[in-house]
Amino acid sequence: MLPLLASGADAAATPAWAMLAYLASGVLFILALRGLSSPQTSRAGNRYGMIGMLIAVVTTLVTHSIATLPEIGIAILLGGIIGFTIARRIAMTDMPQLVAAFHSLVGLAAVLVALAAFLDPGAFGIVDAAGQILLVSRVELALGAAIGAITFSGSVIAFAKLNGNMSGTPILLPARHIINLGTLAAILGLTALYAVSPMGGAGEGWMFWAILAAAFIIGFLLIIPIGGADMPVVVSMLNSYSGWAAAAMGFTLGNTAMIITGALVGASGAILSYIMCKAMNRSFISVIAGGFGAEAASTDGAPREQRPYKQGSAADAAFMLEQAERVIIIPGYGMAVAQAQHVLREMADVLKEKGVEVKYAIHPVAGRMPGHMNVLLAEANVPYDEVFELEDINSEFAQADVAFIIGANDVVNPAAKTDKTSPIYGMPVFDVDKAKQVFFIKRSMGGAGYAGVDNEVFYMDQTMMLLSDAKKMVEEIVKNLD
Amino acid sequence: MDFISILSIFVMACFVGYYVVWSVTPALHTPLMAVTNAISSVIIVGALIASAEAGSMVAKWLGLAGVVLASINIFGGFAVTERMLAMYKKKEKK
Numbered sequence: 001m002l003p004l005l006a007s008g009a010d011a012a013a014t015p016a017w018a019m020l021a022y023l024a025s026g027v028l029f030i031l032a033l034r035g036l037s038s039p040q041t042s043r044a045g046n047r048y049g050m051i052g053m054l055i056a057v058v059t060t061l062v063t064h065s066i067a068t069l070p071e072i073g074i075a076i077l078l079g080g081i082i083g084f085t086i087a088r089r090i091a092m093t094d095m096p097q098l099v100a101a102f103h104s105l106v107g108l109a110a111v112l113v114a115l116a117a118f119l120d121p122g123a124f125g126i127v128d129a130a131g132q133i134l135l136v137s138r139v140e141l142a143l144g145a146a147i148g149a150i151t152f153s154g155s156v157i158a159f160a161k162l163n164g165n166m167s168g169t170p171i172l173l174p175a176r177h178i179i180n181l182g183t184l185a186a187i188l189g190l191t192a193l194y195a196v197s198p199m200g201g202a203g204e205g206w207m208f209w210a211i212l213a214a215a216f217i218i219g220f221l222l223i224i225p226i227g228g229a230d231m232p233v234v235v236s237m238l239n240s241y242s243g244w245a246a247a248a249m250g251f252t253l254g255n256t257a258m259i260i261t262g263a264l265v266g267a268s269g270a271i272l273s274y275i276m277c278k279a280m281n282r283s284f285i286s287v288i289a290g291g292f293g294a295e296a297a298s299t300d301g302a303p304r305e306q307r308p309y310k311q312g313s314a315a316d317a318a319f320m321l322e323q324a325e326r327v328i329i330i331p332g333y334g335m336a337v338a339q340a341q342h343v344l345r346e347m348a349d350v351l352k353e354k355g356v357e358v359k360y361a362i363h364p365v366a367g368r369m370p371g372h373m374n375v376l377l378a379e380a381n382v383p384y385d386e387v388f389e390l391e392d393i394n395s396e397f398a399q400a401d402v403a404f405i406i407g408a409n410d411v412v413n414p415a416a417k418t419d420k421t422s423p424i425y426g427m428p429v430f431d432v433d434k435a436k437q438v439f440f441i442k443r444s445m446g447g448a449g450y451a452g453v454d455n456e457v458f459y460m461d462q463t464m465m466l467l468s469d470a471k472k473m474v475e476e477i478v479k480n481l482d
Numbered sequence: 483m484d485f486i487s488i489l490s491i492f493v494m495a496c497f498v499g500y501y502v503v504w505s506v507t508p509a510l511h512t513p514l515m516a517v518t519n520a521i522s523s524v525i526i527v528g529a530l531i532a533s534a535e536a537g538s539m540v541a542k543w544l545g546l547a548g549v550v551l552a553s554i555n556i557f558g559g560f561a562v563t564e565r566m567l568a569m570y571k572k573k574e575k576k
Contacts (some may be wrong), residue, residue: 079553371511
């Protein structure tokens with residue numbers, strides 16, 4: 001083996017059984033994700049994940065001379081209590097913020113591990129005979145720390161935007177692309193400089209600190225120009241980064257479990273980002289470049305021409321729903337904000353009892369993160385086999401008697417198919433115009449969707465606008481159904 | 483393990499990840515994110531090593547801090563995933 005490519009784990013001399021244990025834990029993580037291919041196998045998958053984690057932790061503790069077992073026990077207990085409490089208490093609507101917060105913790109943990117390895121490389125077995133950190137390890141450490149730091153500061157901003165601590169409006173610095181690219185180039189340049197520097201001992205090398213500082217700043221700069229509508233992509237992207245950070249540290253430690261996990265998580269986040277981009281017909285580059293939603297916000301104040309529309313009451317809606325044979329409900333995030341999912345499921349139950357077929361149609365960007373709407377419906381006890389994805393149900397609108405739109409807007413906007421000037425042009429949307437009737441629950445005629453565009457569906461002949469708070473309107477409909 | 487072996491595992495794992503994640507049903511994408519969050523905290527292994535071998539006091543405390551953060555994620559991530567998955571139910575047969 002070339003000395004250049006020697007890896008630190010040689011020196012640590014991990015016993016063979018421990019290597020196998022880490023491999024087993026990596027395989028269990030693969031099975032954890034594999035379980036998610038169907039709700040029936042998902043819980044078993046989650047258990048595999050927990051067992052995998054237990055194996056990794058125990059193996060590490062057993063194979064290292066632990067001088068600090070009580071402290072470690074306290075640290076795990078403390079983290080465990082905090083994590084468990086948060087997991088029990090969090091509202092399902094707040095899931096995106098929670099995931100962003102968790103990403104920031106993974107990022108910060110990666111930074112701490114990289115720093116510890118930088119200051120005490122001997123403990124990680126990544127030093128050569130002269131006490132210098134190995135070249136490969138330096139690159140891994142620098143990249144791991146940088147990706148971790150980007151994940152951390154980026155996730156903090158994403159959390160603040162999702163949690164409402166910070167406005168979702170993009171913050172656009174002048175020359176931001178030049179600043180961002182310059183900082184990224186600086187991180188890579190400093191990494192190369194650090195790798196070949198003669199200052200390679202424990203805690204030596206100012207470049208390492210500079211890389212860390214630059215990475216914290218770039219994470220912040222990358223996310224502030226990205227608008228609220230693009231947050232699902234950002235959360236997925238940060239998910240990916242947290243995986244790559246773990247993988248980089250896995251290289252440093254020569255640890256199979258970390259490398260497999262890092263690759264899995266990295267791939268997962270990247271695929272979810274891709275799915276989200278496709279669902280909004282946005283290129284990944286344009287999301288990263290940011291600014292989406294900035295122009296839309298400015299046109300909102302402009303007077304919109306008044307066009308005639310039909311308004312209906314809960315009694316009208318209830319009457320027609322009873323007559324219908326097939327109803328497709330299209331929930332959007334507005335439904336979750338109004339907390340209408342439980343009463344909506346009640347309405348569906350009453351209709352089903354009356355022999356009406358009820359299905360739910362979910363757009364990939366219906367919530368604030370991938371799959372968010374499915375969780376919100378599951379929480380309201382909607383059976384998952386009544387819930388369908390966009391491509392699976394879109395052909396069924398032609399046979400539907402009623403398309404029931406609640407809290408959604410952009411995902412049913414035909415402008416996405418017809419109007420090339422529309423900001424949402426090209427986004428896949430539900431063909432609600434093919435349904436015999438469309439009920440559209442909306443708070444008022446003012447205020448457009450998240451993307452700030454008017455919607456033709458409001459003014460169609462077969463559309464009945466139900467102008468009210470979503471929860472109140474559905475409650476009224478349920479009353480009228482009895 | 484030498485760098486090339488590690489790299490081989492990494493590249494293979496990327497492919498495994500690609501195919502496994504595409505097979506995840508879109509309805510479970512949120513639990514997918516929560517559980518990937520939990521498993522990426524396997525970085526706790528690094529934090530444990532740093533805190534276990536008290537070669538440097540600073541490294542030890544950095545490691546312990548890392549253990550706390552990763553534990554929040556591990557317990558929180560798996561628990562919240564479990565909570566979500568428990569909500570997914572099939573239609574009751576009548």
